[in-house]
Amino acid sequence: MKVFLISDISDIDGLTPVILSELAFEDFDYHLLHVTKLDEYLKEKIQEKFFDDYDKVFLTDLCMSREMAEEINTLSWKDKFQVLDHHYRNLELNQYSFITVVDERNGIHESGTSLYYEYLLKHYRNEFLMKNSVSYMVSLVRLNDTWEWKKFGVEEARYLPILLGYYGIDFYIQNYVDFLKKNKEFYFTKAETILIDTEKRRIQEYIEEQKPNVIFKELDGYRVGIVFAELYRSELGNELAEFYRDKVDVIMIINLNRSLSFRGIKEDYDVASFASLFKGSGHKLAAGAPLPDGLKEKIVDFIWKEVQAS
Ligand SMILES: [Mn+2]
Incomplete structure (x- = not known):
């Protein structure tokens, strides 16, 4: 069986499905x-008939638009696709046979990686996937991505993004494929x-440095704290949202080299719907x-202009 995976490049929740696929499939x-x-x-890729070469195409931690799903739905081979996503704004796309979106189940928030792992265990179970090391790493990714590590006090869930920052994407993936193949239990060296x-x-120094730089604005009933930053967006956003809890409902991080990020900590304020004002999307507390x-x-x-005017 020949497998293709399309996943989100922006964090460990999108990258870990690559690692899991390396463990599950030979031709990938x-x-x-x-x-x-x-x-x-x-x-x-559909136009190029690129997917003709593959038996299965997984999409993890992301989902196409409704228009695109509608287009795929007309293809005779649509069920070659399998989307596994957890962004709740895509829940309504569950109507398509090739899309599965699960945000929360039995009080547990899912992530792209945890949904994909569950799917692999069900359909392609092998000795690698069944290792404790693998299931533990998947749980760290989920706790990190949903920020539930805070609630459960699992400090280790912060560490994988730190290592990704050091290693870079390719080395991170290769390193963990090798590690998980070799080790029964998960640990940090x-x-x-x-x-x-x-x-x-x-990280702590960076956050402290940013605290006085926050610019306060209001939009659409949201009180917004804005910072310019390129690093540690989740850690920074969450900590600033906590620090300025009385003054802001959402933190907006402007990374001029990448994108806008939004973080919140208040259940009554939907950060994803705030992000949609900027043509964005995501989760209730991160977008x-x-x-x-x-x-x-x-x-x-x-x-x-400033220089010329002076
Ligand atoms: Mn995710």
């Missing part, structure tokens, strides 16, 4: 992308523990959106 290829690029990518401790200190077109050029123009 993948492509990582940002969800905003997914429709375009699918359209192109001595060297990794040193990296993690150092990084934890740096993202693309940068406005031409933003960098506008910033440069603004700086130029």
